[in-house]
Amino acid sequence: MATSTATYSETAASEAARGRGEPAWLVDARAEAARAFVATSMPSPALRPWKYTDVTALDVESFTPDAAFTPRVTGTAAAGGFAGSLVAALASHGEVVREHLGSVVPGTEGKFTAANAAQWREGVLVHAPRGQAFAAPVTVTVEGREGAIFPRILVVAEPASEVSIILRTSSPAAALLVAGVIEVVAQADSRVRLLIDTRWGADTREFTTLRAKIGRGADVQVGSIVLGGHIVKQTVEALMEGEGSTSTIRGVAVGDTEQHFDFVTLQELIGKKSSSEVEIKTALAGASRSVYYGVTRVEPTAIGASANQENRNLLLSPRAKADADPVLEILTNEVIRCGHGATVGPVDQDALFYLRSRGLDMRQSLVLLVTGFFQSVISGLDAPGLVEELESALREKLATAELE
Amino acid sequence: MTQPILELRGLKVSIAEKPDIHIVKGIDLTIRPGEIHALMGPNGSGKSTLASTIAGSPMYVVDEGQIIYQGTDITAMSADERARKGIFLSFQYPTPIPGVTMVNLMRESLKARRGAEVPAREFLAELRATLNKLKMSEDMARRYVNDGFSGGEKKRAEILQMGLLKPDLAILDETDSGLDVDALRTVSEGVNALRRPDMGILIITHYERILNYIEPDFVHILFEGRIVKSGGFDLAKRIEHEGYDPILKELGITSTKVAEGAAR
Ligand SMILES: Nc1ncnc2c1ncn2[C@@H]1O[C@H](COP(=O)(O)OP(=O)(O)O)[C@@H](O)[C@H]1O
Ligand SMILES: [Mg+2]
Numbered sequence: 001m002a003t004s005t006a007t008y009s010e011t012a013a014s015e016a017a018r019g020r021g022e023p024a025w026l027v028d029a030r031a032e033a034a035r036a037f038v039a040t041s042m043p044s045p046a047l048r049p050w051k052y053t054d055v056t057a058l059d060v061e062s063f064t065p066d067a068a069f070t071p072r073v074t075g076t077a078a079a080g081g082f083a084g085s086l087v088a089a090l091a092s093h094g095e096v097v098r099e100h101l102g103s104v105v106p107g108t109e110g111k112f113t114a115a116n117a118a119q120w121r122e123g124v125l126v127h128a129p130r131g132q133a134f135a136a137p138v139t140v141t142v143e144g145r146e147g148a149i150f151p152r153i154l155v156v157a158e159p160a161s162e163v164s165i166i167l168r169t170s171s172p173a174a175a176l177l178v179a180g181v182i183e184v185v186a187q188a189d190s191r192v193r194l195l196i197d198t199r200w201g202a203d204t205r206e207f208t209t210l211r212a213k214i215g216r217g218a219d220v221q222v223g224s225i226v227l228g229g230h231i232v233k234q235t236v237e238a239l240m241e242g243e244g245s246t247s248t249i250r251g252v253a254v255g256d257t258e259q260h261f262d263f264v265t266l267q268e269l270i271g272k273k274s275s276s277e278v279e280i281k282t283a284l285a286g287a288s289r290s291v292y293y294g295v296t297r298v299e300p301t302a303i304g305a306s307a308n309q310e311n312r313n314l315l316l317s318p319r320a321k322a323d324a325d326p327v328l329e330i331l332t333n334e335v336i337r338c339g340h341g342a343t344v345g346p347v348d349q350d351a352l353f354y355l356r357s358r359g360l361d362m363r364q365s366l367v368l369l370v371t372g373f374f375q376s377v378i379s380g381l382d383a384p385g386l387v388e389e390l391e392s393a394l395r396e397k398l399a400t401a402e403l404e
Numbered sequence: 405m406t407q408p409i410l411e412l413r414g415l416k417v418s419i420a421e422k423p424d425i426h427i428v429k430g431i432d433l434t435i436r437p438g439e440i441h442a443l444m445g446p447n448g449s450g451k452s453t454l455a456s457t458i459a460g461s462p463m464y465v466v467d468e469g470q471i472i473y474q475g476t477d478i479t480a481m482s483a484d485e486r487a488r489k490g491i492f493l494s495f496q497y498p499t500p501i502p503g504v505t506m507v508n509l510m511r512e513s514l515k516a517r518r519g520a521e522v523p524a525r526e527f528l529a530e531l532r533a534t535l536n537k538l539k540m541s542e543d544m545a546r547r548y549v550n551d552g553f554s555g556g557e558k559k560r561a562e563i564l565q566m567g568l569l570k571p572d573l574a575i576l577d578e579t580d581s582g583l584d585v586d587a588l589r590t591v592s593e594g595v596n597a598l599r600r601p602d603m604g605i606l607i608i609t610h611y612e613r614i615l616n617y618i619e620p621d622f623v624h625i626l627f628e629g630r631i632v633k634s635g636g637f638d639l640a641k642r643i644e645h646e647g648y649d650p651i652l653k654e655l656g657i658t659s660t661k662v663a664e665g666a667a668r
Contacts, residue, residue, distance in 0.1 A: 354499040359487035359516030372503030
């Protein structure tokens with residue numbers, strides 16, 4: 001593969017930004033991020049969130065950025081709002097972008113996030129103005145090709161606004177590196193829904209950080225369905241800053257062959273009476289693997305907060321593997337409820353026999369058991385119309401998965 | 405003479421994970437179309453093991469003998485193939501399957517039993533007809549399979565599935581246990597309503613209660629993995645009055661594992 005080290009240098013990044021006519025503040029941010037990228041080494045498995053996903057041999061710079069990458073945005077913004085190209089928004093909504101871009105996920109904090117901040121060519125801004133609700137979900141379609149892409153999505157929900165976003169990702173079988181950053185600014189009493197439908201091709205490696213800052217009385221719900229990709233690492237973080245803020249992170253993944261999924265969640269409870277739920281379930285066939293590292297941190301200020309995290313993994317093959325590492329850091333005595341649960345295990349043999357005794361063959365029985373297992377997560381997804389499509393995609397994948 | 409529905413020939417069964425534990429120790433049994441057989445016996449005598457083995461549970465292995473169903477040796481056949489051929493087991497302890505609705509399961513199983521798609525309207529019509537026949541409400545069908553069901557609801561849900569799948573051989577494993585008198589009557593009337601002249605029924609129980617509603621043609625007593633006595637309905641009546649001990653004594657049988665027999 002052609003090396004493109006030069007592209008990732010500080011000089012190249014800032015020159016390219018200038019060449020694209022980006023505003024000075026962004027050119028500076030690009031340079032800073034590129035500097036951080038060069039100075040930062042790949043995360044080592046000694047770091048807990050990277051314990052089971054060893055990327056030390058992955059050479060980001062060997063992936064040439066796909067200069068033509070453009071996410072497609074469909075859907076109509078609420079009056080006075082915006083849903084479309086981030087580059088276009090630099091001109092039309094420059095103040096919003098400048099205020100919030102990089103405010104949630106700084107361009108200097110990690111290898112992949114720095115690569116994204118320095119290299120993104122096109123991205124998406126969804127801006128919901130004060131008191132306005134989008135009539136229908138905004139759909140963002142990311143179609144990767146090969147090389148490297150840096151999807152960048154900024155969601156700004158002003159006070160008492162409502163917006164729902166569906167992100168669909170796909171790619172062909174070619175080698176693709178995806179370093180994504182999704183920033184969500186959910187201001188007071190806003191409601192933000194984000195559903196990610198991940199169907200990368202078999203040689204895509206994704207490393208995405210999604211972080212939401214959640215204000216007083218605001219509610220953010222993130223749902224992630226992962227079916228495709230070779231390595232998919234999604235870090236989803238809810239910073240519950242405001243009093244009474246709420247968040248839910250739901251995930252479902254079906255693994256097969258050599259797929260490797262890695263979910264990291266952070267629920268940081270800061271505001272009084274904030275509350276947050278995490279529920280991630282995987283079903284793993286073939287030699288696929290899922291790892292989960294979830295942190296619930298309840299800050300001393302989070303009086304009356306409540307949180308729960310659950311990670312359940314169903315092994316459909318003796319070669320499949322899952323590791324779950326839930327962590328609670330409770331820094332106040334005044335929590336209402338703070339729990340976690342993690343399980344890894346094969347399907348219930350009694351349930352399997354029960355279904356087979358009703359005439360369903362092994363695969364039909366397993367498909368039914370897995371869809372049942374996912375039900376608690378799927379039924380909670382706030383995505384009417386999409387749920388059936390996702391369920392049938394799950395079934396379709398299971399219909400050919402390597403079961404033993 | 406008509407071909408039997410089920411023939412067990414010298415059947416010996418042990419536990420798959422513990423092959424040296426022999427539970428069924430040589431059983432011969434023939435059920436012909438239209439016949440109802442009752443298999444009685446104290447707890448731990450091997451009734452459920454026999455039922456699960458006939459249904460094809462991978463938890464048990466047949467060490468010796470054959471299971472012949474409608475003239476075919478099914479000893480090595482998978483549970484689902486047996487079910488599609490018309491064998492139905494009403495479980496003593498039906499397994500909860502959270503997230504899967506009864507409707508969903510029943511639709512899939514009816515499709516499997518017929519070997520063809522069942523159009524939604526046709527399925528609903530059949531489901532409603534069966535619910536009516538069994539005097540059950542539609543609520544049951546919308547719930548998750550056996551999830552949070554009371555003992556009686558679980559048994560009724562089993563009979564509902566039996567009604568929909570129209571088996572040729574129904575094995576009812578302690579369908580009466582955990583039911584109060586009213587529920588027992590409803591379930592028994594349900595079974596009677598579903599009975600067809602060409603089917604065979606094996607009712608497993610350790611009480612004779614259910615037999616007052618579904619009268620058996622033959623009664624067999626299973627004790628420590630063997631049928632030690634067979635007779636007519638009067639045998640069940642005798643057990644009702646005397647329990648198993650006098651009969652066993654009469655047969656000169658003493659338990660080799662009294663303590664175990666009491667465990668349920
Ligand atoms: N899977 C199993 N593992 C261990 N022991 C078993 C298993 N299944 C049945 N048994 C034992 O076999 C004997 C018969 O059990 P079962 O067939 O359930 O009896 P019944 O239905 O007549 O009460 C009992 O002693 C029971 O403990
Ligand atoms: Mg039993």
